[in-house]
Amino acid sequence: MATTMITTLDRSSRAAARGLSDISIRNLFIIPTILFLIVFNIFPLIYSLGYSFTDFRASTSAAANFVGLQNYRDLLGDPYVWSNFAITAKYVIISVAGQLLVGFGVAMLLNRDIPLKGLLTTLLLLPMMLSMAVVGLFWKLLYDPSFGIINYALGLGTFEWLSDPKMALYAVALTDIWMWSPFVMLLSLAGLSAVPKHLYEAAAIDRAGPFYTFFRITLPLVAPILMIAVIFRTMEAFKTFDLAYILTSQPTAELISIRLYKMAFQEWQTGRSCALAYIVLIMVLAITNIYVKYLNKVKER
């Protein structure tokens, strides 16, 4: 306590003599970042909010006409857009569930003394570090119906993964599961290694079966960290663009981001796409909010 007093006094007197005060340093360090983010993230969103009430088309020089809430009304009444949301929801559920199963499963297998464990873990984490666009590209080679190694390895003949409307979304989700299961695995491993060893020892002494141990000890203690992984992956899967855009052009695999991209940059319905962007944005912010609230809750423990 005494030292704090001295340093505070000392600091303020010194700051007056030379150097900046703590408050000006704080402002100097924080304000530019906030301004940068406002100018390049928030200002554009305000700009597009304005356009979302117009019939503006960026491909023509015609002036934008104010149309009020027409774009929002049209979009929310458009079964096509709703089907894009439904496809996205299906995609999020399949890929996040798959990642949770595979990622947590592999983490359970890895959570023991294994020779070269560190190296194996790092190798398993490699897929999630790669570029989604490039991953999409080389999975096209793997999925190829005539010479792809997936059909060869599974003995599927000339099975169509990407050009079959029924299969395309599952194929994209499968690639996403390959890419992001490592993420769930990484978080699960951290959760598993934090489970106190003495709990397992106590369970063993009490002759608890493996199922009891898993459901009563392992799962409840790892659950918060798994929840973080699930919310984070849900948010990312909801935004997926690159992977699905590169892998397939099937309408049955048209996620909402792809619809948005096409509306904005292929059909040039700029005003309407700004409105759709806002609908998507509100959904993402809602998920982010849940995520951050949950993070803070976990941190408090």
Added chain:
Amino acid sequence: MAAVRTSSEIGFNRVAIVAVLLVTIIFLAPIYWIASTAFKPRNLATTIPPTVVFQPEISPFVKLFTKRSQLRNPASPEEYAAAPWWERVVFDGGEKIVRDGKGQVQWSGYPSRFMNSLIVAITSTVLAVGMGTFTAYGFSRFRVKGEADLLFFILSTRMLPPVVVAIPMFLMYRAVGLNDSHLGLIILYTAFNLSFSVWLMKGFMDEIPKEYEEAALVDGYTRMEAFFKIVLPEAATGIAATAVFCFITAWNEYAFALIMTSRRAQTAPPFIPSQIGSGLPDWTVIAAGTFLFLLPVAIFTFLLRNHLLRGMSFGAIRK
């Protein structure tokens, strides 16, 4: 623990180890396949059954970097003998390298895209990590009004879907002539990485004991001197890890690059898939381009291995 280990547990352990090895092989197979395709002669890239054992070739990389055209007739013996080794491998594949009037080799689009990726990723990383480090220190050490809200605001900018931000940015860039420019992409990637960098660096800053600077302040350092001479060296590992994460994110980014660039400032991610084009793609060349593009990320992943958890969870989970 050892005392209560039964023989069935040891048996299960063995099964688990075998399962882990199998899973690792399955997970790495796609990456191995693209890497091996990058060294195949073209006629072995798309065979049934797939070619696993082959004589590795460097020709896909020569083809990746040069413009080529189909050979109508095989190259004449004189032409073949006069050609350097890297040109012969192209002749062997039934193609020739396009040269201009002065005999200069014509480059393909790949090297300039690769350079653009490097320029944009490195510059935006330096900016994002630089600003992020200062801001993280500010949040870590000083009382900031509404700190939780500000940090949430910073994080939320990172969560915006790229296409949502890209629509207004495209219009604004078009108005000021920043479309298809390095600067335009650098600004976007800096903004995108800045929030990540603040969050991650704040975690690292929080771990540096305040007492270090306080001791320095007592010794007559100003706050700035203490920051530069005491805090920054302590934070070096954290800064390096954050920088590698930012680099990888910018290096891998696709949606902004696809929308904002077309030629001059185009980076590798939108370019590599566009090589497929029409007709029969030469998968060896695409694989070579992919291999070179993924190589830096693979190396960085190994360097980062102890920080992956932290980085991927925005600093929320530390070991």
